[in-house]
Amino acid sequence: MTNGASGVLLVVETRDGAIRETSRELFGIGRTLASETGGSLAAVVLGSGLDAAASEAAALGADRVLVADAPELAAFTVDAYAKAVDAAIDATSPAIVLLAGTTGGRDLAPFLATRRDVAYLVDCVRLARQDGSWVGTRPVYQGKVLTEVRAAGDGLTFATIHAGAFVAPEPDAGRTAETTALELNFAPGEIRVTVKDLVQAEAGPSNLEQAEVVVVGGRGLGEAANFKLAEDLASVLGGAVGATRAVTDLGWRPHYEQVGQTGKTIAPKLYIGLGVSGAVQHTVGIRGSETIVAINRDPDAPIFKMADFGIVGDVQEIVPKLTEKLRAVRGG
Ligand SMILES: Cc1cc2nc3c(=O)[nH]c(=O)nc-3n(C[C@H](O)[C@H](O)[C@H](O)COP(=O)(O)OP(=O)(O)OC[C@H]3O[C@@H](n4cnc5c(N)ncnc54)[C@H](O)[C@@H]3O)c2cc1C
Numbered sequence: 001m002t003n004g005a006s007g008v009l010l011v012v013e014t015r016d017g018a019i020r021e022t023s024r025e026l027f028g029i030g031r032t033l034a035s036e037t038g039g040s041l042a043a044v045v046l047g048s049g050l051d052a053a054a055s056e057a058a059a060l061g062a063d064r065v066l067v068a069d070a071p072e073l074a075a076f077t078v079d080a081y082a083k084a085v086d087a088a089i090d091a092t093s094p095a096i097v098l099l100a101g102t103t104g105g106r107d108l109a110p111f112l113a114t115r116r117d118v119a120y121l122v123d124c125v126r127l128a129r130q131d132g133s134w135v136g137t138r139p140v141y142q143g144k145v146l147t148e149v150r151a152a153g154d155g156l157t158f159a160t161i162h163a164g165a166f167v168a169p170e171p172d173a174g175r176t177a178e179t180t181a182l183e184l185n186f187a188p189g190e191i192r193v194t195v196k197d198l199v200q201a202e203a204g205p206s207n208l209e210q211a212e213v214v215v216v217g218g219r220g221l222g223e224a225a226n227f228k229l230a231e232d233l234a235s236v237l238g239g240a241v242g243a244t245r246a247v248t249d250l251g252w253r254p255h256y257e258q259v260g261q262t263g264k265t266i267a268p269k270l271y272i273g274l275g276v277s278g279a280v281q282h283t284v285g286i287r288g289s290e291t292i293v294a295i296n297r298d299p300d301a302p303i304f305k306m307a308d309f310g311i312v313g314d315v316q317e318i319v320p321k322l323t324e325k326l327r328a329v330r331g332g
Contacts, residue, residue: 005156007039009094011085012057013076013104014047019056022100024168026161027060029127030098031169036129037095040064044088044182046081048074058177061169065179066091072186075195076104078111080186085112087182094156096127096134101160113158119151120158125165138162164261164284206240206257213239214268216259216286217247220275220296220315224252229319230274236326242266244282260285274315278303295319 008030012023027041034041043062045053050069057065068084085108089097097112099105101123113120121127121136125146128135134151136159151157208214215237217230227241234241243253245260259266260282267288274295276282283306286292294307297314304310311318 005039005093005095006037007092007094008034008037008041009088009092009097010041010043010057010062011081011088011097011099011105011108012043012045012053013100013102014045014050014053017047017049017052019045019053019060020100020102021168022102022105022161022163024060025163025166026098026100027057027062028166028169029161031061033096033098033127033129034063039095042066042088042092042094044068044085046073046084054179056171058179059171059173059175061172061175062177064092065177066182067179068182068184070184070186072184072191075198076107077191077193077195078107079191079193081108082112082115083186083190084182084184087184089156091180091182096157096159098127099158099160101162105160109158109160116156118156118158119153120160121149121151122160123162124159125162127159127161133157134159206242206254208240208242208257208259208264208266211240211266212269213237213272214242214259214266214270214289215239215272215274216242216244216276217253217274218244218276219246219250220277221247221252222275222316224250226316227253229315229323233272233274233319233323233326236323236330237270239268239270244276244279273303273307274319276303277301278306 010026010030013020030041040063042064043057044066046068054065054067066088072080099109123138124136126137132154134157136149140147215230215234230241242259243257247253248255248258261284265285269290271289272293292307293309294303295311299312
């Protein structure tokens with residue numbers, strides 16, 4: 001590195017003492033970039049009660065783990081987290097700092113980058129070192145177009161990573177890392193925000209991730225009431241109902257039923273998509289399905305490219321007949 005810095009620092013968020021999935025995903029890309037910079041992979045783990053999380057960071061591939069364990073870090077605040085990450089940067093002198101594209105990560109990265117007057121690459125799905133500076137690729141226009149952004153200069157750079165863009169590595173429980181506790185003392189009034197309560201989003205009764213059959217309804221079902229078609233079909237197959245984001249955004253179905261990049265990842269034996277176009281943000285969550293069936297009236301719908309079986313037609317006509325036939329065959 002021209003500025004003498006090398007290596008990668010990951011900002012690892014935890015919840016209830018465990019590393020969050022979006023932070024686990026940082027380790028895959030982190031390892032690759034550390035090799036490219038010829039440096040090591042450091043991780044600063046933030047939260048409260050972090051013994052297990054610190055070992056997991058080592059198992060996931062960190063060479064060096066800095067543990068920022070304090071009651072003040074139990075819930076995210078920019079002031080407390082910025083202080084901890086600043087201390088980790090001073091201790092490791094990385095070429096790049098990677099953060100998950102969570103609400104916290106997107107708050108923290110521009111705050112830290114602005115204070116240090118350095119570059120910040122937002123929402124990267126790819127990241128590489130090219131001709132001495134960092135180049136991030138990020139989706140724009142609802143993911144329809146990818147754009148490349150080059151960081152100005154060759155100095156320290158911050159980047160947030162798009163959720164789901166990289167796969168978390170398999171942990172190696174036997175792996176160890178140099179682990180250091182960061183000494184952090186917070187003065188009264190230094191943390192300007194007090195988190196009074198954390199309210200968990202409704203988990204819902206759905207067993208989407210375990211179901212062997214999942215019937216996903218898309219906007220092509222036309223209205224919320226037509227989800228009866230998906231429910232009846234799922235019921236005759238002993239399966240669960242899922243939804244696309246278009247549907248949950250419309251309020252037709254609860255968010256906990258959403259499948260895809262910002263919803264659940266499923267791997268059933270059988271996936272049936274009703275009026276689902278097959279946008280990449282949806283299909284990324286169904287790739288593990290053994291058999292994919294799609295019913296869509298548009299023969300050019302992208303979902304047909306990955307479907308094992310496709311029916312071109314109107315869901316209103318086809319689904320009731322299919323359900324009836326299956327009920328007769330299965331004797332239900
Ligand atoms: C950052 C980001 C994250 C996202 N995360 C997710 C995610 O997690 N999950 C997700 O699903 N999406 C996600 N999306 C949204 C995604 O890009 C698509 O907009 C969404 O998946 C489209 O949903 P849909 O297929 O239901 O609707 P549409 O794209 O509107 O497709 C409806 C389909 O129904 C068909 N159709 C219409 N009427 C009928 C009929 N009567 N019979 C048969 N077929 C019919 C049409 O031909 C069309 O193909 C995300 C987008 C972004 C930018």
